[in-house]
Amino acid sequence: MASLGRAALLLSFGLVVYAVVAGSLAAWRRRRRLARSAQNALIAAFATTVVAAVVLIVALARRDLSFVYVAQHTSRSLPLGYALSAFWGGQEGSLLLWLLVLTGYSSLAVWLNRRSGELLAWTVPVLGGVAAFFTFMLCFVSSPFATAAAPADGAGMVPSLQNPYMLAHPPMLYLGYVGLTVPFAFAMGALLSKRTDERWIVVTRRWTLAAWTFLGVGQLLGAHWAYVEIGWGGYYAWDPVENAALMPWLAATAFLHSVMIQEKRGMLKVWNMTLVALAFGLSIFGTFLTRSGVVNSIHSFSQSPLGGWFLGFIVLITVFSVGLIYLRLPLLRARTKLESLVSREATFLYNNLLLVALALTILWGVVYPLLTQAVNGETRSVSKPYYDFFLHTFGLPLLLLMGIGPLVAWRRASLRALGKTFIVPAACAVVGGIALIAAGFGSSTPGLLAYTFSIFVAASIVLEFVRGRRAAGSLVRLVSRNRRRYGGYIVHAAIVLLAIGVAGSSAYQTVRERSLTRGQSMEVAGYTLTYAGLTSTQRQNAQETDATVDVTRGGSHVTTLHPGKAYFPIEQSLSNEVSIYHDPRSIGDVYTIADAISKNGTLELKVLVKPLVNLVWIAGFVFVFGSLVAMWPDAVEQRRLAERYAAVPV
Amino acid sequence: MTTLALALGALLAVAVVVAVARPFLREPAPESDALAEPGELERRRLTLVEERDRALAALKELEFDHRTGKISDEDYRRLVGPLRRAAADALRALEPRAEARHAHATRSG
Numbered sequence: 001m002a003s004l005g006r007a008a009l010l011l012s013f014g015l016v017v018y019a020v021v022a023g024s025l026a027a028w029r030r031r032r033r034l035a036r037s038a039q040n041a042l043i044a045a046f047a048t049t050v051v052a053a054v055v056l057i058v059a060l061a062r063r064d065l066s067f068v069y070v071a072q073h074t075s076r077s078l079p080l081g082y083a084l085s086a087f088w089g090g091q092e093g094s095l096l097l098w099l100l101v102l103t104g105y106s107s108l109a110v111w112l113n114r115r116s117g118e119l120l121a122w123t124v125p126v127l128g129g130v131a132a133f134f135t136f137m138l139c140f141v142s143s144p145f146a147t148a149a150a151p152a153d154g155a156g157m158v159p160s161l162q163n164p165y166m167l168a169h170p171p172m173l174y175l176g177y178v179g180l181t182v183p184f185a186f187a188m189g190a191l192l193s194k195r196t197d198e199r200w201i202v203v204t205r206r207w208t209l210a211a212w213t214f215l216g217v218g219q220l221l222g223a224h225w226a227y228v229e230i231g232w233g234g235y236y237a238w239d240p241v242e243n244a245a246l247m248p249w250l251a252a253t254a255f256l257h258s259v260m261i262q263e264k265r266g267m268l269k270v271w272n273m274t275l276v277a278l279a280f281g282l283s284i285f286g287t288f289l290t291r292s293g294v295v296n297s298i299h300s301f302s303q304s305p306l307g308g309w310f311l312g313f314i315v316l317i318t319v320f321s322v323g324l325i326y327l328r329l330p331l332l333r334a335r336t337k338l339e340s341l342v343s344r345e346a347t348f349l350y351n352n353l354l355l356v357a358l359a360l361t362i363l364w365g366v367v368y369p370l371l372t373q374a375v376n377g378e379t380r381s382v383s384k385p386y387y388d389f390f391l392h393t394f395g396l397p398l399l400l401l402m403g404i405g406p407l408v409a410w411r412r413a414s415l416r417a418l419g420k421t422f423i424v425p426a427a428c429a430v431v432g433g434i435a436l437i438a439a440g441f442g443s444s445t446p447g448l449l450a451y452t453f454s455i456f457v458a459a460s461i462v463l464e465f466v467r468g469r470r471a472a473g474s475l476v477r478l479v480s481r482n483r484r485r486y487g488g489y490i491v492h493a494a495i496v497l498l499a500i501g502v503a504g505s506s507a508y509q510t511v512r513e514r515s516l517t518r519g520q521s522m523e524v525a526g527y528t529l530t531y532a533g534l535t536s537t538q539r540q541n542a543q544e545t546d547a548t549v550d551v552t553r554g555g556s557h558v559t560t561l562h563p564g565k566a567y568f569p570i571e572q573s574l575s576n577e578v579s580i581y582h583d584p585r586s587i588g589d590v591y592t593i594a595d596a597i598s599k600n601g602t603l604e605l606k607v608l609v610k611p612l613v614n615l616v617w618i619a620g621f622v623f624v625f626g627s628l629v630a631m632w633p634d635a636v637e638q639r640r641l642a643e644r645y646a647a648v649p650v
Numbered sequence: 651m652t653t654l655a656l657a658l659g660a661l662l663a664v665a666v667v668v669a670v671a672r673p674f675l676r677e678p679a680p681e682s683d684a685l686a687e688p689g690e691l692e693r694r695r696l697t698l699v700e701e702r703d704r705a706l707a708a709l710k711e712l713e714f715d716h717r718t719g720k721i722s723d724e725d726y727r728r729l730v731g732p733l734r735r736a737a738a739d740a741l742r743a744l745e746p747r748a749e750a751r752h753a754h755a756t757r758s759g
Binding site: 007040041197413470640 | 659670688699707708714724
């Protein structure tokens with residue numbers, strides 16, 4: 001069936017190239033039927049890509065080792081769920097996933113906006129252009145349908161990928177990365193058609209929010225996977241691949257804020273176009289980092305079949321979007337100005353500058369080692385202190401702004417009004433800060449600031465809800481009439497939980513390492529851990545050796561943990577199997593790693609006590625809830641927008 | 651298996667060609683094949699509608715901020731006038747007579 005997969009991909013390629021050529025011609029010469037035909041080609045490309053995806057899924061499920069891709073990423077003993085997750089476990093499969101999601105999104109965007117004329121006509125070639133790049137790669141550079149004589153067994157899957165989180169984390173990230181293509185395409189479509197009104201923003205509002213939510217959730221799932229699977233005791237290591245997802249998320253966060261200024265004040269049109277292009281460019285750059293091999297081994301860059309193509313594509317979209325924005329500058333001029341530096345729009349602007357600065361410093365940290373290698377041939381790395389410094393420098397003021405913004409009115413705020421609205425949150429923060437210092441939290445200045453600012457933000461959010469409820473009459477009415485605003489506040493609450501969780505689990509964590517023989521104990525942050533012995537278990541595709549560690553606190557038994565090692569014979573790989581106790585009292589974890597187990601049974605045990613770390617995961621649920629509130633359709637708003645655009649062909 | 655794959659591939663190819671050609675098959679000789687595009691008057695109307703919506707939303711926001719204490723009485727009095735004028739201007743400009751005047755002015759150059 002590999003030939004069916006190849007044929008389906010070739011059809012996809014032909015269809016998206018047709019969408020670009022016919023779509024451009026139709027928009028340029030204003031041909032209605034040709035424009036509709038190009039739109040149909042995009043939808044048909046989704047159907048053919050689904051066929052290609054089904055062929056690969058069937059091959060993975062059947063462990064058809066005549067497919068080179070299947071042989072390289074699975075084995076006969078690999079459980080079915082993980083075999084299916086190999087779809088996105090390798091380069092070719094993940095490119096196919098990109099294309100599948102992109103053509104799916106494009107079809108949905110075309111279908112939802114099928115009554116649109118000019119704007120959609122110019123958007124289709126942009127969507128087709130992005131899809132054409134990925135289909136070209138899949139057809140001619142990196143095909144998942146290459147075949148060879150089937151080996152006796154496959155190479156298996158990297159043990160760290162054999163984790164349930166890997167079933168959800170990559171698809172979620174891809175839904176986010178690829179989702180940013182839609183706002184980019186509509187923004188470029190608006191510029192191409194010289195339609196710089198708000199139509200493209202109205203069309204893409206939910207797309208951007210959805211892509212941003214997927215990207216955020218994908219990162220949290222990835223962080224949790226790293227935490228429970230990689231076995232180093234943390235959840236974010238400023239790894240280039242992790243940064244690859246963070247950068248577009250930060251740019252999209254800036255866009256989600258600044259686009260409100262355009263909607264409310266008609267300002268920042270150039271900036272919004274720039275941000276939407278930056279977010280998309282960074283999502284392609286993220287895919288390049290993850291898939292080119294440039295990160296794993298800098299020397300593989302020149303040998304990677306993907307690296308050069310991706311770099312060329314990034315240059316192309318940068319030149320295209322910057323050139324187009326430059327050409328349309330006269331149409332993007334704002335007719336209003338910022339009235340005061342103390343206003344809601346001004347705080348959004350500060351927040352934008354900080355978010356973009358943070359994204360660009362992270363980008364520099366990722367690119368710098370690649371540049372030094374390319375220019376000097378030296379291998380340099382940018383490590384945690386660099387990123388931590390900029391996280392503190394830009395992240396802490398951002399956290400504070402999250403509390404200040406909602407308290408400031410649009411257009412202009414007087415000092416007297418500011419004093420009135422600030423007094424309660426500021427008092428809460430001062431009292432909280434003093435209490436924290438008294439309780440000994442002054443040992444870490446960034447940690448103390450993060451906690452204190454979080455109190456300020458939390459108080460300002462609560463105040464907003466209380467005052468809003470009083471003004472609106474009921475909480476339900478308040479939220480249902482202002483879904484974006486109050487959904488946004490719930491997302492802010494999630495970020496507060498995240499900040500507290502990150503500060504608690506990093507600035508105030510306790511780490512101890514000790515070599516233990518059977519019966520020996522160690523003390524960590526009030527817990528006593530006693531090594532009781534070893535057990536061995538045979539899993540479907542691995543041999544696992546676990547230590548038994550009894551945990552007590554104040555003489556009372558708390559739990560028994562089983563940190564260990566697993567050996568995967570097919571992959572010939574040894575992995576850490578961490579064991580974690582979630583302490584409901586501290587919302588934190590006792591995290592144990594068996595660093596080494598010697599033949600005589602001696603255990604090298606590493607223990608991390610991480611207070612409040614579970615707030616990081618709880619934040620994920622609050623984040624999704626807030627995003628859903630903000631995204632939920634508002635019937636009144638829909639009617640108003642329908643009336644606005646009913647009389648005007650768009 | 652190869653024959654089946656070939657047959658399925660051919661079927662898929664025919665289906666997508668039909669899908670792509672459908673607009674031409676459905677309307678072989680349409681009265682007009684022009685893509686709908688807004689004229690000068692419609693573009694101006696859209697700009698005015700957006701301005702009207704922006705002014706009305708700003709007024710609503712101002713009222714709400716005033717009620718929740720974010721805006722002082724003094725600031726409210728200073729800001730509400732220009733916003734009401736902007737909303738009224740946009741509403742006036744959208745009246746049919748004003749639009750007709752603008753259309754006439756545009757036509758006569």
